[in-house]
Amino acid sequence: MAFNRGFVLFLLAAAMSAPMMMSSAKEFIVGDDSGWSLGFDYQAWAVDKNFQVGDKLVFKYQAGAHTVFKVNGTGFQSCIKPPANEALTTGDDTIVLATPGKKWYICGVGNHCDMGQKLTIVVQPLALSPIAAPSPSPLPGKPYPWKKVAKRPFLKNLHW
Numbered sequence: 001m002a003f004n005r006g007f008v009l010f011l012l013a014a015a016m017s018a019p020m021m022m023s024s025a026k027e028f029i030v031g032d033d034s035g036w037s038l039g040f041d042y043q044a045w046a047v048d049k050n051f052q053v054g055d056k057l058v059f060k061y062q063a064g065a066h067t068v069f070k071v072n073g074t075g076f077q078s079c080i081k082p083p084a085n086e087a088l089t090t091g092d093d094t095i096v097l098a099t100p101g102k103k104w105y106i107c108g109v110g111n112h113c114d115m116g117q118k119l120t121i122v123v124q125p126l127a128l129s130p131i132a133a134p135s136p137s138p139l140p141g142k143p144y145p146w147k148k149v150a151k152r153p154f155l156k157n158l159h160w
Contacts, residue, residue, distance in 0.1 A: 025054035027094075030105075030119060036061040036068065038112060042119040053126040055097045057105075063091035066117070067108040070095070076104035076120060079113035100125045 028049060034040045036059040051057075059068045068088040069081060087108055088095075097103065100123050107117035 027056045030059050046121050051121050051123045057095045059093045061091050069106050069108045071104045081108040097123045
């Protein structure tokens, strides 16, 4: 019976802490106050950030002045633009970082990418905090289950 109570308490603690772990996702405004624009060092901006699965990147810019493309490493290095229908163009574009690994983003307007309007980040797997199992606590007036057993019959037959 005590095992079942302990197990139920553990499940209850896990269920209650799950929303807290899920809500730990961060939102990063790319470029902070500068937004997604020319003349900003996005690599320097990203270097001290810890991106994790579930976090969001928000690209803020004047619609029509820039775009956002997710590309691969080659597209990033060579500023190769994907098809236009893959562009994010609203000026307030949010990307959820759904998988761990390296991610690359470029601006597809003119030669903006060649001028440095590009971002690469590394997304870490979601680091879940370990949940400690609650200690079993006796009900008032009832001893711990292990105090009921005064003898340990399993030790009688051991010969040292």
